[in-house]
Structures are given as structure tokens and as C-alpha cells.
Amino acid sequence: MSISETYFPTEPSAPEIKTAIPGPVSKAKLEELSTVYDTKAAYFVTDYYNSIGNYICDADGNKLLDSYCQISSIALGYNNPELLKTAHSDEMAVALCNRPALACFPSTDYYDILKKGLLSVAPKGLDKVCTAHTGSDANEMAFKAALMFQANKKRGNKPFTEEELTSVMENQLPGTSDMVILSFEKAFHGRLFGSLSTTRSKAIHKLDIPAFDWPKAPFPALKYPLDQFEAENKAEEERCLKALEETIKNYPSKVAAVIVEPVQSEGGDNHASPAFFQGIREITKRLDVIMIIDEVQTGGGGSGKMWLHEHYDVVPDIMTFSKKMQNAGFFFSEAGLAGDQPFRQFNTWCGDPSKALIAKTIIEQIKEKDLLTNAKETGDYLYSKLEAISTKYSGKMLNLRGKGRGFFIAFDLPTTALRNQLLAECKVLGLNIGGCGDMGVRLRPALVFGKKHVDILASIVDEAFGKI
Numbered sequence: 001m002s003i004s005e006t007y008f009p010t011e012p013s014a015p016e017i018k019t020a021i022p023g024p025v026s027k028a029k030l031e032e033l034s035t036v037y038d039t040k041a042a043y044f045v046t047d048y049y050n051s052i053g054n055y056i057c058d059a060d061g062n063k064l065l066d067s068y069c070q071i072s073s074i075a076l077g078y079n080n081p082e083l084l085k086t087a088h089s090d091e092m093a094v095a096l097c098n099r100p101a102l103a104c105f106p107s108t109d110y111y112d113i114l115k116k117g118l119l120s121v122a123p124k125g126l127d128k129v130c131t132a133h134t135g136s137d138a139n140e141m142a143f144k145a146a147l148m149f150q151a152n153k154k155r156g157n158k159p160f161t162e163e164e165l166t167s168v169m170e171n172q173l174p175g176t177s178d179m180v181i182l183s184f185e186k187a188f189h190g191r192l193f194g195s196l197s198t199t200r201s202k203a204i205h206k207l208d209i210p211a212f213d214w215p216k217a218p219f220p221a222l223k224y225p226l227d228q229f230e231a232e233n234k235a236e237e238e239r240c241l242k243a244l245e246e247t248i249k250n251y252p253s254k255v256a257a258v259i260v261e262p263v264q265s266e267g268g269d270n271h272a273s274p275a276f277f278q279g280i281r282e283i284t285k286r287l288d289v290i291m292i293i294d295e296v297q298t299g300g301g302g303s304g305k306m307w308l309h310e311h312y313d314v315v316p317d318i319m320t321f322s323k324k325m326q327n328a329g330f331f332f333s334e335a336g337l338a339g340d341q342p343f344r345q346f347n348t349w350c351g352d353p354s355k356a357l358i359a360k361t362i363i364e365q366i367k368e369k370d371l372l373t374n375a376k377e378t379g380d381y382l383y384s385k386l387e388a389i390s391t392k393y394s395g396k397m398l399n400l401r402g403k404g405r406g407f408f409i410a411f412d413l414p415t416t417a418l419r420n421q422l423l424a425e426c427k428v429l430g431l432n433i434g435g436c437g438d439m440g441v442r443l444r445p446a447l448v449f450g451k452k453h454v455d456i457l458a459s460i461v462d463e464a465f466g467k468i
């Protein structure tokens with residue numbers, strides 16, 4: 001029996017499309033909702049009661065195979081029975097009805113929940129965790145951790161001066177900081193005030209919002225197929241690493257941390273080689289800069305490893321997570337990254353035990369059902385199917401990438417208009433699929449996606465290319 005059959009005996013065997021998408025019920029509900037809630041980004045209204053496994057069901061009863069999964073956030077498929085069991089447990093009821101201010105009043109079972117859950121999959125070298133609320137929040141907490149750590153080091157771990165204590169209340173130096181966080185071109189690290197300054201994927205995310213004047217470095221633009229452009233790609237990565245090093249060295253103030261996604265996702269599914277990430281690690285170590293790896297989108301097993309950077313043999317100082325884990329936060333190495341005093345890295349909730357319980361169940365299921373192997377093997381199969389389609393539509397399906405990276409597969413179309421047309425055609429044929437960057441199509445199925453789902457996806461993508 002396949003993994004999806006074990007979990008979801010009633011999962012549809014194929015997409016079922018009865019109406020246009022959005023259909024009449026979706027449209028009516030969107031109109032109603034739009035009177036009180038912004039619906040401008042809505043594709044359709046979802047019936048989460050009837051969505052099951054790898055199929056998302058809309059308000060009109062259309063059932064689409066889902067390879068987008070709430071922007072890469074559904075790990076175990078819709079209405080997974082093991083998650084429902086956790087949802088109905090006594091532990092969950094207590095966690096939900098008594099939401100704690102965790103840093104002040106941690107619960108009797110929080111250590112166990114973290115130990116058996118998130119910490120059991122902590123990446124190599126990072127054995128402590130700080131829990132947060134969203135990916136942006138996790139990244140901003142990681143920035144604060146790095147900034148406070150570097151500032152403490154600079155003042156020799158001495159107490160704050162009177163001048164620091166007074167100037168900070170006026171938002172002035174030296175109590176505030178002129179240290180900076182460096183990110184890469186086309187990066188996406190979130191939309192809050194600090195994280196947005198490190199996000200560089202699309203102008204629309206950033207317009208009208210005050211920003212920190214923080215530095216950036218170029219991210220490699222690799223050419224595909226990789227085996228035909230080895231020398232060019234190596235030179236491109238070296239160019240980017242050189243620019244990174246020069247920026248850190250020449251920037252007028254101290255670069256406290258560099259943040260990087262192991263695959264730039266929202267910015268276009270831009271991949272780089274292990275050597276590039278090893279190069280960042282070498283430079284940041286040598287120049288005393290904290291390295292933060294943002295696994296918000298890439299983490300949680302979709303790459304065939306729990307964390308995508310494990311493909312690169314790199315140990316950062318901090319790694320952030322959210323999305324598929326359903327619980328956000330960051331893992332870290334140095335105890336000093338937790339802050340030197342209480343109430344510095346702090347908010348009322350500091351996480352949420354109900355989310356930590358869900359993360360624990362997701363992790364237990366990943367282990368029990370060996371879902372990393374499924375992502376690796378099914379991902380390889382998916383890549384081979386798409387490779388055949390890219391040969392058939394060689395002028396239209398470009399830059400197929402993500403070989404050996406499980407489900408983290410993407411390709412481009414020649415224009416944004418054609419890309420959008422392809423996404424729309426796929427929906428009409430029963431496949432929910434996502435775009436990224438200007439011309440990219442990204443695949444982000446759940447970890448329970450199997451070969452039979454790949455066959456359906458490939459035949460829909462093939463047919464959709466035939467129509468555009």
C-alpha cells in the first residue's frame with residue numbers, strides 16, 4: 001500500500017473538475033467575504049472539511065491535485081488522521097485553552113514536547129531552539145539574536161553604559177545599533193519591518209514601508225542544464241562570493257549577520273551549489289559574521305532531507321524554520337545567541353505549545369513513514385518525468401532545476417504572461433500549482449505525494465504546455 005493509501009483511503013484517484021475555477025459558489029463567497037476581508041489575492045474558496053490527502057477541494061466541490069500546498073506549508077496532506085488525533089487529544093485541549101506566556105510560565109511538558117519533536121530533528125551543530133510565530137518573526141528574532149550577540153562581544157560583555165541606556169530611549173546611537181544584516185538579491189525573508197529590509201524579491205512587497213539601509217550581495221544566476229555550464233556556473237558563484245566578501249569588508253559599519261535561503265524560493269527558485277554555501281560559511285567565519293540559513297520554505301523534508309542545507313554539508317550559526325513545521329522559530333549553536341538577559345528576546349507568547357504539538361506529530365510521522373525517502377525517491381521520479389516534458393517543449397519549458405533535491409523542482413517559461421497562462425491551464429485541468437519569481441513554476445507537494453500523483457501531475461503539465 002502506498003503512503004497516501006495508508007493515510008487516506010478515501011483520497012480521490014484523480015482530479016474532479018465540475019465548474020470553472022473559481023466557480024459560482026466560490027465567487028459568491030468571495031464577494032461576501034470581500035465586504036469585510038481583503039480577498040484580492042484569493043484564487044478560490046477552499047473547503048477544508050472535504051480536502052483530503054493530496055487533494056484540495058474548493059467550495060464548488062472541485063477536487064484539485066495540490067502541488068502548492070498552502071505555499072509549501074502542508075507536510076502530511078489535508079486532514080491527516082494522525083494530526084487529527086493530536087488535534088483531539090487532551091494535551092491539545094490544555095494547550096489551546098491555556099495559552100501560556102512561555103518565557104515566564106513554561107508548561108510542565110514543554111521540554112518533552114520540544115525534545116521529542118523539534119529538537120529531535122535539530123540540524124547538525126545547532127542543539128538549542130527558540131520558538132516564534134511566523135517565518136518573518138523567526139527571521140527577525142534571529143537578526144536580534146545576532147545583533148545582540150555581536151554588540152555584547154564588542155563591549156566585552158560589560159554592562160551597558162549610561163549613554164547607551166539614555167540614547168536608546170531616543171532611538172539614537174550608541175544605544176541602538178548601526179550594525180547591519182546582509183541578504184542576497186532576490187531573497188525573500190518575510191514582510192515585517194526588519195525582515196522586509198532583507199527581502200529583495202519584488203518591489204510590491206516593499207513599497208511605502210520605511211527600510212533599513214542594509215547591504216546586499218548578488219545570488220548566483222546559474223545556467224541549465226548544469227552539466228553543460230560547469231565552468232560558467234563556477235565562475236558565477238565565485239563572482240558572487242567575491243562580492244559578498246568585499247561588501248562585508250568594505251561596508252562602513254559591521255555586518256552582524258548574513259542571511260541566505262538554501263534555495264531562493266519566492267524569488268524564483270534559484271539554486272546554487274554546495275560550494276557556494278560552503279564559501280559563505282568560510283567567509284562569514286573568517287570575518288566574524290553570524291551565518292543564518294532561512295529554511296522557512298525549504299525545511300521540513302520536501303528536499304529529501306529534513307533541512308535542505310543538509311545537502312550542502314554546511315553548519316550555520318542559526319537556522320530558521322516555519323511553514324511545513326507549522327511551528328516557527330530558530331535553532332542555534334552558541335548559548336549567547338539566546339540573549340544575555342531576560343526580556344531582551346521576548347514577547348508574550350514566545351511560541352505556542354499547540355503548534356509545538358503539531359510539529360511533534362509531523363516529525364514523528366516523517367520518521368515513522370520514512371517520508372524523507374519518499375520525498376527523495378518520488379522527487380527523482382518527478383524530475384525524470386519533467387525532464388521528458390522539457391525535451392518535448394524545449395522552447396517553452398526552460399531551466400528545469402532541482403535534480404536530486406526531492407520535490408524542490410522548478411522550471412521557467414519564456415515570459416511572465418506564458419507562465420501565468422500555464423498555471424491557469426493547469427488549474428482548469430485539475431492541478432493546483434504555484435509560481436515564483438517572474439517566470440518560475442515551483443513544485444511544493446506534501447511529503448505524502450506518491451508516484452501515482454506524479455503521473456497525474458506530469459500528464460496535466462504536458463497537456464497544459466500543449467495549450468499555451
Ligand SMILES: O=C(O)CCC(=O)C(=O)O
Nearest residue numbers: 071188191265266267297
Ligand atoms: O509572499 C509571502 O508573504 C509568502 C511567501 C512565500 O514564502 C513564498 O511565496 O514563497
Ligand SMILES: NCCCC(=O)O
Nearest residue numbers: 041071266434435436
Ligand atoms: N509570494 C506570493 C505567493 C502567492 C502566490 O503567488 O501564489
